[in-house]
Amino acid sequence: MNDRYSLLVARALELGAGEAKLIETEQIVFDPRSFLKCRFGCNRWGKFWTCPPHMQLSPETFMEAMKKYKAGIVLKTSDPKQGQEVAIALEKEAMLKHGLNFAFALTLCVQCEKCAYPEPCLFPHMARPSMDAYGMDIGKTIEPLGFKVVFDPHGKLLPAWYGMILLD
Numbered sequence: 001m002n003d004r005y006s007l008l009v010a011r012a013l014e015l016g017a018g019e020a021k022l023i024e025t026e027q028i029v030f031d032p033r034s035f036l037k038c039r040f041g042c043n044r045w046g047k048f049w050t051c052p053p054h055m056q057l058s059p060e061t062f063m064e065a066m067k068k069y070k071a072g073i074v075l076k077t078s079d080p081k082q083g084q085e086v087a088i089a090l091e092k093e094a095m096l097k098h099g100l101n102f103a104f105a106l107t108l109c110v111q112c113e114k115c116a117y118p119e120p121c122l123f124p125h126m127a128r129p130s131m132d133a134y135g136m137d138i139g140k141t142i143e144p145l146g147f148k149v150v151f152d153p154h155g156k157l158l159p160a161w162y163g164m165i166l167l168d
């Protein structure tokens with residue numbers, strides 16, 4: 001494993017991730033059915049700067065950028081706000097301490113109870129798209145790493161939140 005990547009995995013745990021695991025970008029699974037799930041049934045659709053259809057970058061542009069990344073670190077936390085903070089902190093360290101200038105966090109934005117959209121974002125340094133916003137199948141991507149997306153009998157997500165840092 002690239003030394004810088006393993007240092008960042010260890011650092012993710014120090015920053016507060018419950019678990020952190022390296023993934024090769026070829027292992028990341030995309031499925032256009034994710035867009036159906038975003039558009040129909042998600043109460044964040046159209047209400048957040050970081051959710052479709054307001055991300056301002058097309059899925060095609062995102063996929064072009066994806067081809068340039070070599071690996072990612074999947075983070076698991078029990079709290080979405082902590083997950084976002086760890087992801088952003090790790091992205092910053094990857095850039096500033098390890099020279100990975102295009103490190104990029106994918107994490108659900110939960111900074112504001114109600115997003116400022118359509119007014120300007122209040123915390124743009126924290127705002128990133130979630131893993132599924134650009135069509136990633138989170139369940140299939142994380143399962144080979146030993147993680148699992150689990151719902152309770154009422155259809156609510158059990159408290160395990162996933163984010164990812166893409167590494168160049």
Ligand code: SF4
Binds near residue numbers: 116124
């Ligand atoms: S930081 Fe706040 S205003 Fe900005 S995208 Fe996230 S929820 Fe919306």
